[in-house]
Amino acid sequence: xxxxxxxxxxxxxxxxxxxxxxxxxxxxxxxxxxxxxxxxxxxxxxxxxxxxxxxxxxxxxxxxxxxxxxxxxxxxxxxxxxxxxxxxxxxxxxxxxxxxxxxxxxxxxxxxxxxxxxxxxxxxxxxxxxxxxxxxxxxxxxxxxxxxxxxxxxxxxxxxxxxxxxxxxxxxxxxxxxxxxxxxxxxxxxxxxxxxxxxxxxxxxxxxxxxxxxxxxxxxxxxxxxxxxxxxxxxxxxxxxxxxxxxxxxxxxxxxxxxxxxxxxxxxxxxxxxxxxxxxxxxxxxxxxxxxxxxxxxxxxxxxxxxxxxxxxxxxxxxxxxxxxxxxxxxxxxxxxxxxxxxxxxxxxxxxxxxxxxxxxxxxxxxxxxxxxxxxxxxxxxxxxxxxxxxxxxxxxxxxxxxx
Numbered sequence: 001x002x003x004x005x006x007x008x009x010x011x012x013x014x015x016x017x018x019x020x021x022x023x024x025x026x027x028x029x030x031x032x033x034x035x036x037x038x039x040x041x042x043x044x045x046x047x048x049x050x051x052x053x054x055x056x057x058x059x060x061x062x063x064x065x066x067x068x069x070x071x072x073x074x075x076x077x078x079x080x081x082x083x084x085x086x087x088x089x090x091x092x093x094x095x096x097x098x099x100x101x102x103x104x105x106x107x108x109x110x111x112x113x114x115x116x117x118x119x120x121x122x123x124x125x126x127x128x129x130x131x132x133x134x135x136x137x138x139x140x141x142x143x144x145x146x147x148x149x150x151x152x153x154x155x156x157x158x159x160x161x162x163x164x165x166x167x168x169x170x171x172x173x174x175x176x177x178x179x180x181x182x183x184x185x186x187x188x189x190x191x192x193x194x195x196x197x198x199x200x201x202x203x204x205x206x207x208x209x210x211x212x213x214x215x216x217x218x219x220x221x222x223x224x225x226x227x228x229x230x231x232x233x234x235x236x237x238x239x240x241x242x243x244x245x246x247x248x249x250x251x252x253x254x255x256x257x258x259x260x261x262x263x264x265x266x267x268x269x270x271x272x273x274x275x276x277x278x279x280x281x282x283x284x285x286x287x288x289x290x291x292x293x294x295x296x297x298x299x300x301x302x303x304x305x306x307x308x309x310x311x312x313x314x315x316x317x318x319x320x321x322x323x324x325x326x327x328x329x330x331x332x333x334x335x336x337x338x339x340x341x342x343x344x345x346x347x348x349x350x351x352x353x354x355x356x357x358x359x360x361x362x363x364x365x366x367x368x369x370x371x372x373x374x375x376x377x378x379x380x381x382x383x384x385x386x387x388x389x390x391x392x393x394x395x396x397x398x399x400x401x402x403x404x
Contacts, residue, residue, distance in 0.1 A: 220281020
């Protein structure tokens with residue numbers, strides 16, 4: 001028999017809705033999670049079985065959903081008409097003056113300065129050393145934060161920027177999955193760039209996490225609907241990579257640690273604001289086939305957050321006028337998260353939602369990276385998790401999202 005629960009949908013009137021047990025096909029799609037428990041659960045006791053927590057072999061596919069490239073500005077200028085070089089240099093200088101002084105890289109190790117950070121061939125060699133099949137690669141430079149500042153040639157510079165990323169990936173485009181940056185100040189141009197990326201075989205799009213930092217409305221604003229329609233038509237995922245944002249500017253000046261250790265963990269929690277705009281603002285209600293990936297948001301807090309916003313609708317009479325289902329329904333259908341080393345958090349989210357929405361990442365070559373021992377780190381982190389679930393987390397989920 002189904003379980004009745006109350007929810008206040010669009011229009012504001014609470015009603016009872018019956019939720020029955022999932023079908024076997026639905027259970028499989030959720031990574032084995034059924035309404036009353038898990039179909040896939042580690043065997044009790046201390047003995048391993050062939051399907052439970054076996055060490056990875058070097059032949060198993062391994063995909064990092066978050067790695068990085070340090071694109072060099074001179075490479076972009078090589079792709080850009082010389083008539084726009086001066087305007088480009090001014091925009092870059094303005095951006096660096098704004099963010100450069102606040103950055104402190106004293107905690108960076110040798111990994112950060114490896115040639116693979118900017119050279120594609122060296123990057124592939126490091127992937128081989130780490131046993132990685134493919135990586136989704138994000139650029140260290142956030143072009144959408146400064147190219148709109150150009151007095152002229154902003155669209156041309158954006159195309160040149162993405163063409164430079166494309167050249168980087170061209171060394172091996174089946175292994176280096178570049179996330180192309182889409183500007184949001186001009187929606188018509190953004191649509192044209194999405195379509196251009198799709199036309200040359202790009203597999204990933206990147207948008208800023210907080211459009212308000214760039215003077216633009218939140219993503220639930222109808223202004224973006226033509227863009228979401230275009231993205232949905234391509235089937236490409238939208239990726240939002242977390243990072244230090246303006247709300248932490250004051251705290252950064254008061255942080256008592258030299259590398260802003262107080263601020264850094266809080267960055268992940270700020271993702272709740274961005275996720276809430278996508279979900280509660282009705283974007284997924286209007287565009288049910290969109291895929292949005294939050295990169296490095298942390299996992300553990302998400303289970304609590306989803307419980308909270310669901311409970312607010314079910315018990316506390318909060319109204320969510322833009323959506324007709326519980327928030328967690330949209331999260332499960334449309335949203336994905338990457339993580340690095342969070343064994344306890346993996347269990348929390350796994351028990352709340354299943355494991356089809358989470359994807360492992362090496363974060364090469366940043367300080368938290370598991371390179372060059374990612375397979376050993378995975379064996380340790382996923383000890384006790386059945387192999388079928390581990391394969392979803394370290395490979396198959398990413399392969400599905402990016403259609404690899």
